[in-house]
Amino acid sequence: AQKVTQAQTEISVVEKEDVTLDCVYETRDTTYYLFWYKQPPSGELVFLIRRNSFDEQNEISGRYSWNFQKSTSSFNFTITASQVVDSAVYFCALSELNQAGTALIFGKGTTLSVSS
């Protein structure tokens, strides 16, 4: 069965610090997709990134970067120079393309608090 583990329940940082959110996944499939979603205090989940299992290239988008390592089954998310607006719950998620009748499975989330 697929599984996503976000071991960090809560992280607190001060503005301008860099922070890395960890995500470890388990799957038996060779074809799968990994996602990160952000849930700000307003409540609505917002898509951040999707990565397929064949693409291990790291990705950078502004202050956000993602490090995908199949060898350690990890898909970590780094925020550089954090800002107060980054305060939110961040979810890592996994979907297995070849499993009929399955959908996106989320980790328990990491609550990030950025103080000024």
Place this chain on the structure above:
Amino acid sequence: DSGVTQTPKHLITATGQRVTLRCSPRSGDLSVYWYQQSLDQGLQFLIQYYNGEERAKGNILERFSAQQFPDLHSELNLSSLELGDSALYFCASSSGQAPNEKLFFGSGTQLSVL
């Protein structure tokens, strides 16, 4: 704004009652997903519909049912409510039906069972 509309935003009811949550997907999206978010269980996938047909089923209780109508809006029916059903219920939509689709979430319905 994701384009996914959920009503009502808040719902307070008593144990044993039945409620209906409504979701309108983004324009053009054919898939609707329902998720339950609670403090202890996190985000749990309940069920997915694609163009009116059930496509995937997760940890949905037998007391819960859902459907997607011809106009693609969806309803989640929760019956014989228990205190433990108190949670935030999210609807999400996507254009296709594959599990790798990017999901657009509504703002959720906060259900409180007293």
